[in-house]
Amino acid sequence: MRITFLGHAGFAVECAGSVVVMDPWLSPRGAFDSAWMQLPRNHHLAPRVRELLETPGRERYLYVSHEHKDHFDPEFLASLRTRDFTVVIPRFQRSELQDIFARYGCKRVIACEDGREVPIKGGYIKLFVSEQGTNRDSAIMVRGDGQCFVNLNDCKLHDRLARISEEEGPIDLFTAQFSGAIWHPTCYEYTPEAYAAISLKKRESKFEAVARALEVVKPRAYLASAGPACFLDPALFALNLEKVNIFPNATTLFRFLEQRLPGAHTRFLEPMPGDVLDAASLEYVSLDGERLTEEGFESYLRDYAADMAHLFRERRRNMLRAEVDEIHGRLRVELQRKLDLLDLHERVGMPLYVQLTELPERLLRVDFKGRRVDEVAEIRETTRYTMKVSAADMVRVLDRKLTWEDFLLSFRLRLSRFPDVYEPILHGFLGVEIEDMRAFCEGVRSTESQRERTVVTVGNRRFSVQRFCPHQGADLSEGWVEEGRYLVCPRHRWQFDLEDGGRCAMNGSTLCAESVSDKPVAPVTVEEPLAL
Template identity: 50%
Template sequence: MNITYLGHAGFIAETNDVVVIMDPWLSPTGAFDASWFQLPRNHHLASLVYEKLQDPRRPIFLYISHEHQDHLDIEFLNSLPARRFTLLLPAFSRSVLMSRFSDYACEELIFFHHKQMIQIPGGFLKFYVDDSQLNRDSAILIKAGGNAFLNLNDCKLFDTLAEIVQEEGPIKVFACQFSGATWHPTCYDYPVDKYETYSKKKYLAKFESVAKAIEVIRPDVYIPSAGPPCFLDPMLFHLNHQHVNIFPRANKIIQYLDQRLRNTSVFAPEMMPGDVLNASSCRVISFAERRFDEMTAEAYLAEYAASYSKYFEERLSLHGRANEEQNLEALRGELEIKLRRLSLADRVTSPLYFRLGEEAKPMLRVDFGRRVVEYVSGNNDSKYYEISAPAWQIAKVLNHELTWEEFALTFRLRLKRDPDVYDPILHAFLVMEAEDLGGYCDLLLQLEAQEERFIVEAEGRKFSVRRYCPHQGGDLSCGWIDQGRFLTCPRHRWQFDLLSGGQCTTNAMSVQAVCLEVAAEESSTSCPSEIEADLRHEVSVQSPDRT
């Protein structure tokens, strides 16, 4: 099996008998309304994909992992002159992909489900789907030509990796995201030291997730992929040169793994777009004419941005036409619709302020308890969440050119909150579509109703805790203990303090940890009903030793 790196999360895996193309993001217009661009440039590889698609000898499969524009490049897919391929898309409960591709002309269209397998010449494809409302993503396992390639891309199913290896055997090549892709702390008004502290904590946690995944899978090769992008819009260009942020480049994760996994033999190459890995020999053949590295990064990015200067000047001339007053009123209507769909609105105790532009002017205040969206002249609350964004950017959401999540990923917004505590329901309100909020609230209630528990040991004591993370249902029995007391979710690295009843370290959620020694002592006199329930629903699942 030869694996060609297309840049970002894109790959072509091929044998003499089959071609599998994955997440080709190749359009020169970038993603998320021209806020993200491929780093290094890979637009020239569109011709390589065209060439592969015209091969009459082998069946061709084109896999798209999820809806994010740095994976689902609609412009590129619509440009394909040859459609003699099978398009593979995840069958998410949200029907957007099905609607978008219902009339897409290709040889065959398959919407796959979790653990679905498709036979290919010399092997099979197997898919893993995460459809947990806030996150919709998938991963693909390719077994062909005597090798196995697991491409996790952005998918957070770290709690299923041991099961995948147990069911499917050794994985030769593994690829997954290592860099950040979120508005926190990127868009928050923090002092530099706080911004860098948050950023470092986040990227190191991500690095550690990758390291633990490698320890579970034990591949011969790990390919750093799925990020980071670069930012060519003058509004965002500063993100490329911050001393510390959540967008470390591949050389940083490679250095981390060299130290963290120095007793393992995993090979982690820094591949450039166009480079080819031979899975059998684990050798990389370099075809990239120009290699990106930290020594030349500043000049490379300056040249890259200069080539788009006219493009962004033309965009800027159009943005001035946005009517702030009309957009604010339209935004009010949209927020009212979302508020009606948010069945758990009464749990959000801080009001949300929404401002168009930076100047002091009328803005919107969302009162979740009263379920009201009202005009106000300023922020008079001591507890609040505030967001500001250009009117033209919000207009694209209101005109359905962007989803709310895509808007969040443009990074063309500013955020602040007091207290500085993550509220998952408020976050969902901001980044989800109105029609999805009901399902999200239902999922939270289902997770809260989960009674299955497992036993984990920390500081020499045993604790009974809820097995599934209250965030998005990650299996905590596949997590690990950090600093002797924090149970860490393998999916999104949420931490729960076992010595404080299982309280999350960043918000009010809990896994309801009960120290069994204390429970036993209390039950010898009078056993409270909560402890009785804890012990009654105990299951014999032991946390893996990953401390």
């Protein structure tokens, strides 16, 4: 087995008689309306990937893990002329990927349920599918030539890794996301001190999740991938140079892992786009000529930004007041349509204020309990959520050039909330498409209906708790305890205070934790982590 790193979360896995190309993100326009760009740049690999997918003589597979545009690159895929390969995708409730590839014109499309195997010459591909709330993702395993490669990418399967390892046997090479990919706290109006503290906590939480995955999987090598993109839009460029944020590099991760996992037999590898690794020997067959180092990071970025400056000049244009007024009206209609379909609206205890930056005196106030959207001149409440966005960026969502989630991931907005707690229904209201709103509400209810309980042992104390996380249903029996009292969800690292009835301070949800006496139960012992 040979593995070529394609940059970001992309790989080409070559076995005897087969090649599997995973999540090739190669477009020179980046993703999320060019807000995210590949780091290091990898556009020069597009001809090589085309050759892998277009050259006959062996079985060829294209795997796309999910819809996020740093994994699913329509522009690059449209450039493939010969499409006599097989597309392997996860089967989600939302049929967007299936619909797109049904029109794509490839040899065949295999939409896989969770755990489905796809035979290839000398081995097989297996997909692990996860879909909770607004999150849809998948991971892939390729077994061939006596080697096994698992690419978790962004997929939150940490609570299932023990079972996967037990069922599938030894995993030689493993990769999983280690860097943040969300708009909190990036787009929120915090003080610099609060921003740094939140970022550091999130970073360490993500690193701890990787460390625990490696403890479970015990691979021969971990490949750093799905790491940070870079932000070359002049309005976003400063994010690259922040001392502390949720976008650490692989070197920072490796320093953490070396302290967190002393004596581990796993090798930590940071390939550059174009590097080819032999899976058996863990030696590089070839190395790409362009290398990114910590020392040359800022100059590399500035040169990269200069080369891509035309993308952002093309985005700029002045809008007439009449255009802005029209966009304001369309946005109000859009928000009302979303609200009409949000069956869980009464759970949102604060209004949402949406402001087009060109019209600061004409706010849109979303009243969830009253189920109406009104225009107001100012913010009335202290308890509220706010979003500020330019009309030029908002119209791309209204014109369906971006999904709501793609827009949020563009980071071209400012958000604030008071109190500073996560409100999952409001979060879903913003990120979910209109046609998916009812399914989102049904998913929340389905997660909440899971009432199975288990027992967590901490030292000489035992607590009965709900087994499944109320957020998105992760199995908390695979979690861990921090500071002797906080049960941590393995999927999103939410902390539930066992000393406070299992309450999560992030948003007040609870596991209904109760102290229990020694009576016959099936306990789940959760170990304390090593000191961070």
